[in-house]
Amino acid sequence: MVTDELPSAPHTILEWFHGYEEEGRLRGFKCRHCGLVTATWALACARCGRADLEETALAATGAVVAFTILSVPGDDFLNDAPYAYVVVALDGGGRITGWMPTVRDASQIAIGDRVRYVSSYKPGVQFAKDAGTPSTA
Amino acid sequence: MRETWVVGAASNRFGKMKESARESATRVALEAIRSSGLEPKDIGHTFVANAFGISEHQAHVGPLINGGLGIPEVPSATIESACSSSSAALHEAIVHVGGGFEDAVLVVGAEKLSHLDTLAATSYFAIAADYPFETKNGATFPGLYATLATAYEHHYPTKPEMLGSIAVKAHANGARNPHAHFQKEISMDTYLNSPMIASPLRLYDCCPFSDGAAAVVVAAKEFVKQPAAEPLVVRASVRTGSVTEMQDRPDLLGLPATRAAAAKAFRQAHLEPKDIDFAEVHDCFTIAEIFALEDLGFFPQGAAGAASLEGTTARDGRLPVNPSGGLKAKGHPVSATGASQVVEVFEQVNGLAGSRAVPRTDVALTHNVGATGGSCSVHIFARR
Numbered sequence: 038m039v040t041d042e043l044p045s046a047p048h049t050i051l052e053w054f055h056g057y058e059e060e061g062r063l064r065g066f067k068c069r070h071c072g073l074v075t076a077t078w079a080l081a082c083a084r085c086g087r088a089d090l091e092e093t094a095l096a097a098t099g100a101v102v103a104f105t106i107l108s109v110p111g112d113d114f115l116n117d118a119p120y121a122y123v124v125v126a127l128d129g130g131g132r133i134t135g136w137m138p139t140v141r142d143a144s145q146i147a148i149g150d151r152v153r154y155v156s157s158y159k160p161g162v163q164f165a166k167d168a169g170t171p172s173t174a
Numbered sequence: 175m176r177e178t179w180v181v182g183a184a185s186n187r188f189g190k191m192k193e194s195a196r197e198s199a200t201r202v203a204l205e206a207i208r209s210s211g212l213e214p215k216d217i218g219h220t221f222v223a224n225a226f227g228i229s230e231h232q233a234h235v236g237p238l239i240n241g242g243l244g245i246p247e248v249p250s251a252t253i254e255s256a257c258s259s260s261s262a263a264l265h266e267a268i269v270h271v272g273g274g275f276e277d278a279v280l281v282v283g284a285e286k287l288s289h290l291d292t293l294a295a296t297s298y299f300a301i302a303a304d305y306p307f308e309t310k311n312g313a314t315f316p317g318l319y320a321t322l323a324t325a326y327e328h329h330y331p332t333k334p335e336m337l338g339s340i341a342v343k344a345h346a347n348g349a350r351n352p353h354a355h356f357q358k359e360i361s362m363d364t365y366l367n368s369p370m371i372a373s374p375l376r377l378y379d380c381c382p383f384s385d386g387a388a389a390v391v392v393a394a395k396e397f398v399k400q401p402a403a404e405p406l407v408v409r410a411s412v413r414t415g416s417v418t419e420m421q422d423r424p425d426l427l428g429l430p431a432t433r434a435a436a437a438k439a440f441r442q443a444h445l446e447p448k449d450i451d452f453a454e455v456h457d458c459f460t461i462a463e464i465f466a467l468e469d470l471g472f473f474p475q476g477a478a479g480a481a482s483l484e485g486t487t488a489r490d491g492r493l494p495v496n497p498s499g500g501l502k503a504k505g506h507p508v509s510a511t512g513a514s515q516v517v518e519v520f521e522q523v524n525g526l527a528g529s530r531a532v533p534r535t536d537v538a539l540t541h542n543v544g545a546t547g548g549s550c551s552v553h554i555f556a557r558r
Contacts (some may be wrong), residue, residue: 108373
């Protein structure tokens with residue numbers, strides 16, 4: 038029996054946390070085979086199944102593809118509600134979920150809005166409106 | 175595959191239980207076995223669902239339930255698939271019986287959450303999402319479905335009354351179901367005036383935290399000589415999976431696991447959506463019922479909201495959906511939900527549904543989702 042060496046993940050989930058909490062950057066994976074970019078930890082590509090992922094830097098800017106304003110938060114965010122929970126399509130590929138402490142009402146956000154990842158020691162991946170580009174709202 | 179039947183089913187009243195999940199599971203299991211005409215000693219295996227049993231400081235509850243039933247030597251296993259745990263357990267039972275490994279198998283799901291406060295219960299639910307990549311970024315369970323709702327409403331203009339009509343219908347049905355957590359009708363005004371939990375979802379878009387227990391007995395046709403009740407013939411039993419994380423789903427306008435499960439189930443049953451007389455679908459939030467109705471193929475994409483508002487899915491509509499009251503009004507004791515959907519089909523088919531009876535009960539579908547769609551079960555049942 039021929040046993041291929043198991044692939045190692047380009048980074049661990051702890052390193053992913055470290056990336057945005059301490060280093061102020063978003064780490065992701067890129068599939069060398071099909072090009073899928075993802076923020077989610079994996080050993081193989083969720084699209085093509087190949088175990089050929091490499092470390093890639095994710096862009097700090099992107100556009101909102103879905104959101105909600107959460108009035109009843111989870112326990113890490115008790116003192117922060119209401120806030121926006123967002124899915125962001127990052128420039129250069131990959132989507133990531135995060136939250137926006139300064140967006141507190143549905144009238145302040147729309148699908149397509151430009152946002153920027155802001156490094157912070159608060160919990161979670163935090164975004165703010167990107168002042169550099171106008172809102173599509 | 176041997177022909178496999180659901181021969182017995184039972185549920186307690188959902189809501190707040192004084193007793194533990196273990197006690198309530200044992201009680202409904204005995205009731206389900208008695209309704210089948212079988213004896214506990216006929217059971218060859220027990221599949222238990224109790225996803226949040228750890229909150230009661232109890233794991234490995236299956237042997238305790240079997241012990242309580244007087245059959246401690248019968249093997250058991252706990253199946254965890256978040257909100258679809260007991261429909262996943264049902265699938266295992268059908269595989270065991272259909273494959274000839276056992277003649278009769280017990281499925282029992284139970285959950286108790288009422289000893290937790292809302293924050294603790296919300297936090298337990300949220301760990302069924304991707305904890306580091308979703309929950310730790312601020313997601314809650316309503317928040318994830320609300321995020322999907324926003325994406326859906328961006329593509330398909332959706333009036334609040336469309337979601338509201340699903341909540342109003344659920345409560346109208348729940349008011350006629352003695353098993354239901356909420357047995358009270360609500361008006362559209364009550365719905366529209368309820369507070370936002372996670373925009374666009376209001377309080378009355380959300381299912382409650384419920385305690386509850388439900389059980390189902392599955393047996394081979396050839397094993398059951400004289401069924402005590404009209405059995406449900408299993409025409410399809412399907413489980414599917416999909417990418418859990420919303421950030422990795424290219425399409426946020428429905429649940430891919432449901433679409434895959436529906437396609438496979440209708441193929442397995444040699445049936446089409448138009449053949450279904452009524453359905454119990456996973457409406458943890460009103461938007462989830464819209465997704466279910468479209469992903470299962472009952473309505474085209476973008477059309478289920480208007481159809482609901484027109485009454486198409488009411489008890490007397492073209493396709494009655496959730497005559498039990500659904501997760502929304504009957505309640506959602508996570509691990510009991512999938513089994514309780516089958517209890518509703520069993521009661522409808524056996525003329526036990528009282529004033530919530532639907533007009534036609536020849537073919538029924540149940541649909542149960544794990545969390546935000548990382549897992550899905552679809553079952554199709556027919557009369558003999």
